[in-house]
Amino acid sequence: MSGKGNVVRPFAFFRAGNQAHANPSQRPILVLEDVYKYFRPDVATLRGVNLEVERGEFAFITGPSGAGKSTLLQLIYRAQTVDEGRILFCGRDIARLTSRSIPYLRRNLGVVFQDFKIIGHWTVYENVAVALEILSMPRRLVRARVSEALERVGLAGRGGEPTSSLSGGEQQRVAVARAIVSEPALILADEPTGNLDPTLALDILTLFEEINDTGTTVLFATHDHSLLEARSHRIVYIDEGRAVEARKGLGAWADRQTA
Amino acid sequence: MPLKTAIARAARAMREDLRLHVVAISSLTVAFLCLAAALFTMTNLSSMAESWARQGRMSVYLAEGAQTEDVAQLRLLLEGLPEVREIEHVTSRAARAQMATESEDAELSRLPADLFPASLEVTLAGGTTAARSAVIAERVGRFRAVEGVETYEAWFGQLESLITTGRVVAGALALLVLLCVLFVVANTIRLAIAGRRDEIEVLKLCGASDGFVRGPFLVEGAVQGFLSSAIAVSLLFAAFVAVRGEVDSTIAALAGVRSVFIHPSIAVALVVGGGLVGATGSALSLRRYLGV
Numbered sequence: 125m126s127g128k129g130n131v132v133r134p135f136a137f138f139r140a141g142n143q144a145h146a147n148p149s150q151r152p153i154l155v156l157e158d159v160y161k162y163f164r165p166d167v168a169t170l171r172g173v174n175l176e177v178e179r180g181e182f183a184f185i186t187g188p189s190g191a192g193k194s195t196l197l198q199l200i201y202r203a204q205t206v207d208e209g210r211i212l213f214c215g216r217d218i219a220r221l222t223s224r225s226i227p228y229l230r231r232n233l234g235v236v237f238q239d240f241k242i243i244g245h246w247t248v249y250e251n252v253a254v255a256l257e258i259l260s261m262p263r264r265l266v267r268a269r270v271s272e273a274l275e276r277v278g279l280a281g282r283g284g285e286p287t288s289s290l291s292g293g294e295q296q297r298v299a300v301a302r303a304i305v306s307e308p309a310l311i312l313a314d315e316p317t318g319n320l321d322p323t324l325a326l327d328i329l330t331l332f333e334e335i336n337d338t339g340t341t342v343l344f345a346t347h348d349h350s351l352l353e354a355r356s357h358r359i360v361y362i363d364e365g366r367a368v369e370a371r372k373g374l375g376a377w378a379d380r381q382t383a
Numbered sequence: 384m385p386l387k388t389a390i391a392r393a394a395r396a397m398r399e400d401l402r403l404h405v406v407a408i409s410s411l412t413v414a415f416l417c418l419a420a421a422l423f424t425m426t427n428l429s430s431m432a433e434s435w436a437r438q439g440r441m442s443v444y445l446a447e448g449a450q451t452e453d454v455a456q457l458r459l460l461l462e463g464l465p466e467v468r469e470i471e472h473v474t475s476r477a478a479r480a481q482m483a484t485e486s487e488d489a490e491l492s493r494l495p496a497d498l499f500p501a502s503l504e505v506t507l508a509g510g511t512t513a514a515r516s517a518v519i520a521e522r523v524g525r526f527r528a529v530e531g532v533e534t535y536e537a538w539f540g541q542l543e544s545l546i547t548t549g550r551v552v553a554g555a556l557a558l559l560v561l562l563c564v565l566f567v568v569a570n571t572i573r574l575a576i577a578g579r580r581d582e583i584e585v586l587k588l589c590g591a592s593d594g595f596v597r598g599p600f601l602v603e604g605a606v607q608g609f610l611s612s613a614i615a616v617s618l619l620f621a622a623f624v625a626v627r628g629e630v631d632s633t634i635a636a637l638a639g640v641r642s643v644f645i646h647p648s649i650a651v652a653l654v655v656g657g658g659l660v661g662a663t664g665s666a667l668s669l670r671r672y673l674g675v
């Protein structure tokens with residue numbers, strides 16, 4: 125009925141809305157096994173990252189600048205390819221996906237960036253709708269889902285406005301609406317608050333938490349210490365190419381940062 | 384559905400970057416106009432050759448002081464041939480007068496009429512082969528009253544070789560236009576890709592297939608080729624209609640033919656081919672600058 129039916133979508137079986145019975149074994153949604161990434165032959169940016177993320181989890185990814193937070197997320201949405209190890213998303217090794225299959229992976233992910241990556245000369249509606257139009261979804265359905273997404277990010281009724289006229293915080297909300305409109309299982313946010321002032325940053329964080337409350341898994345990369353401290357979510361700390369759980373050790377890490 | 388989306392996205396992109404596309408279409412129109420004009424010339428040369436071949440002619444020049452009864456006998460023989468449709472006796476005076484009016488040189492009419500040979504102008508039936516008219520010419524040439532026979536074989540041969548050369552030139556021009564269209568479209572699409580890097584990035588991040596990303600650019604290339612060739616053919620047709628009357632009453636009348644436009648199937652092939660070449664140029668650019 126919805127046009128999507130005739131498209132082959134290897135990851136279509138997993139959606140946020142029906143995850144309760146999506147997979148009886150309740151395997152983690154994302155597993156990184158001994159992941160290595162080299163940008164130079166002699167220097168590994170990531171060297172043996174092991175990480176498990178459960179369905180519906182909210183996790184911060186943090187670490188010093190240049191630690192490889194962005195790289196880690198890029199490996200998950202396949203802007204980069206792992207050199208060694210495996211990344212299992214919904215049980216599938218996405219490190220081995222052919223380039224033809226990458227679009228199908230990305231349709232099950234929502235990605236949000238520090239620089240928003242929205243098109244200024246498009247309207248708010250168009251910026252969000254694009255994530256559904258690529259699926260050849262009927263226009264009526266697109267309209268309904270976009271207005272629902274805009275409502276969720278607090279931009280109800282503003283679809284007709286040109287995006288460039290919005291404030292920074294509002295533009296990031298448009299980007300979030302685009303990321304969630306296709307109801308992906310996993311949202312990757314790479315410093316989404318990096319360009320926003322502290323109160324706006326907290327608003328956006330809250331927005332991601334509301335999305336997480338509906339069952340969507342969220343990986344939120346940030347080095348903003350105030351955000352990490354404002355919440356009690358899991359913290360994955362990346363340093364020297366490895367991932368360590370840092371919730372408990374946050375104080376120690378903060379000491380090291382200021383030292 | 385995907386084609387519809389691609390067309391809608393292409394239409395929007397072309398509206399948003401109108402100048403780029405107008406410049407491209409204008410230069411492509413010039414290229415296609417050259418090609419269409421060459422094809423038009425070829426069409427008319429061929430039709431001229433065809434009509435000459437259809438209405439074969441022969442001039443039988445009579446010897447000086449040919450006897451009237453000899454000429455009458457000659458006419459009788461010619462009229463008896465199934466290939467002969469019409470015979471006109473042109474006297475020396477008539478030949479002089481005709482030459483004088485055609486060359487607009489009054490001096491000619493003062494020369495003695497004897498200098499201009501009298502002739503029998505023979506019109507042959509359609510479909511008479513060159514070999515057959517040569518046989519007739521040979522038979523007629525044996526008559527005492529006949530000084531010489533002109534079958535216009537040489538003229539015809541010259542026209543034929545002109546057409547052959549024309550075909551080669553038109554072929555080379557077509558190749559040149561093809562390369563030019565590929566180059567212009569590929570370049571325009573390269574600029575379009577550069578101008579829409581952000582959009583392409585967003586589409587890919589959202590999980591658009593390569594086909595979805597390529598679609599609008601291919602449509603834009605095809606539209607450029609299609610529109611410019613269609614405009615070129617239309618301009619040529621407008622020019623043809625505007626000057627046809629003039630040409631038909633002068634040059635064409637002298638050559639004994641009427642001017643014709645390029646065949647509709649060739650016009651259609653030009654426009655459809657333009658669209659295909661445009662899409663190809665776009666595909667080349669996409670492969671090079673988008674890697675899809």
Ligand SMILES: Nc1ncnc2c1ncn2[C@@H]1O[C@H](COP(=O)(O)OP(=O)(O)OP(=O)(O)O)[C@@H](O)[C@H]1O
Nearest residue numbers: 163169187188189190191192193194195196315347
């Ligand atoms: N495409 C690339 N080519 C070469 N080197 C890269 C590339 N991307 C990242 N790197 C290198 O990998 C390392 C990690 O970069 P990354 O962007 O992942 O860090 P980050 O943790 O996101 O830092 P920040 O907090 O500043 O955003 C850096 O040393 C960087 O220079």
Ligand SMILES: [Mg+2]
Nearest residue numbers: 193194195315
């Ligand atoms: Mg980064």
